[in-house]
Amino acid sequence: MTVEKATTVILVFGFGNFLGLVLGGVAGSLLYRKGPRIPPLFAGVMSIVGCFPMWLMINFVYEATPNSVVTIISVLAGLCSGVTGPIVKSTLTNVTLPKTRGQAFALQTTFDDVGRGLGPVFVAMLISNLGGRTAAFNIAVFGWILCGAFNLLLFFTVERDEAAVQSRFAESLHRTCTTDIVRQSSAGTPNEQEDSDPLLCAKRRRHVSESLQTKGGVI
Template sequence: MNKIIKTKLSSSDIMSLTLLFALSFFLFADQNLMAPNLTQIANEFGFNQLDRDLKLGGEISLVFWLVGGIITIFFGYFTDSFSRKKLLIGSVLIGEIPCFLTGFVETYAQLFWLRALTGIGIGAIIPITYSLIGDYFPSTKRSSATAYLGLVVGMGIAAGQLLAGITGPIYGWKISFIIVAIPNFIILFLYFLFGTEPLRGRSDSGNVKSKKISILSLKEIFKKRTNVLIFLQGIAGTVPWAVFFVYLNDYLSQDIGYSVQIATIVVSVIGLSAIAGAFIGGLVGNKLYNIKPLYQPIFSAVCTFIGVIPTAFLINLTPAENTEALNTFYPLILGAFSGFFITITAPNMKAILMNVNHSKSRGSAFALYNLADDLGRGFGPFVISIFILSFGRQLGFNIANLIWLICGLFILLISRTYEKDEIGV
């Protein structure tokens, strides 16, 4: 006998979600704080241009996301078994304390290991957050809920990068790490006092019993082709994203000729349009899902293909020796279209993942999703640094951009498996 699904949020639910979204905003604001000031950081540690791209762009990103990806498996296990509120508090502390301490580093080794520890916090919070959202909202509202979370996370990433780009040239690159870390200690204390978590499986039909990660549960997750395709597109898609998040700011200022501040504004516009794309894409995807589920991945794939075009034009801007000769408006338009179309995929993939997995294994599924995502984010910048070493920055970025076509093909294939895998959930 199916149970009654609770869909209305209580006042305590709204309070908890508000604090959860605020914690996500500031935790993810840390993600791209280095990007606007890579050359400044390289100069402080005595790196040349090649070391800048390999160490700061490649090695730091690799350890940040690789450690976070490994840790997410353990938190996925605990998410399906223990109090998610306690796990959330622990993961935020693990992420924010080293973020704060990064503002006081004096050596590259200190920076390297503190970034690795910060990656643990971001890797841990993802399966916890989406497990909670899956229980707060039924399948008919999850794309919209994911869109709102993506909006908040995207705003955090963009705000952090904009902050670093504005304050870095004036006060030094370290100050932004301190600024973004402090608010979360206050918000986390409020979550400790007032935060609650929903009953596990309350928004799913049928009886739901929590299940720990095991060989059998992993086999069930990978048995669904939709899950596998989502994992694969996540790995493929994060490689070209590394161009935006790690290299583009420095590329526009050092290779094309814009000032650091102008380059930061261009990248911030990409971030803001990405926020809009993820938000609108989630809402549109939710409506398409309610018409016919397979329309959701088709919509996402088409938008991914479209996003490759303005990205290619942005990467291939003509360098200029005189900053005044550069057209600032042109890259802003290209960045806006690129960021908007590429990010439409994100909330829809997460909603699909929630819809094809039971609440009992949703934390595990998102742990694996985050592992695939983190492996891509970690190896993506590292792979691009190899492209740069072999072909130079511009050609290397163009190769990375074409990988989005592979990502789009994986998403397109989801339309053939989605409805079948959702049956019985």
């Protein structure tokens, strides 16, 4: 394959990846309405399916291959590879508390960057040991299957993890609201219904805040 055609393949693959990012965001949002376990399932399946157009590109795309075929394969490979990212990030947001979310995303970004850095090193070692690029790239694509498998495993845990995070966040909000309302006793004391419902407690807290601001108080 000439440099010009290889550059075109990379460009078209990037366009497919962009479409995959959009699809991952839209489809992930729609599937989440059916249940928090569905988006990771979709991401895992797409990651595994993406291996097949990549294998086609590695083994059956040559200089004589029609441009239309190369374009279709490249777009499909990029599309499947782009779906996982938005779903993984949204899932990570839903299963981490606000105070630990920054650490979780920092860790995710670190592993993402480490993978990008070590990937070429790993492939270079395979090329050296196997004596050719084709065999090395074929093995490297199996990493997508591993990625898809881990996403599929989230199907069994994400719902429970998300419920646990929401429960802990509600408890934290309830304690914060109760403490603030007690401190602001001059504005009144919440009734039992508000004391047992964090959402009503939050409304009460906002009402107290607005009242104190009107009176020149400080929150």
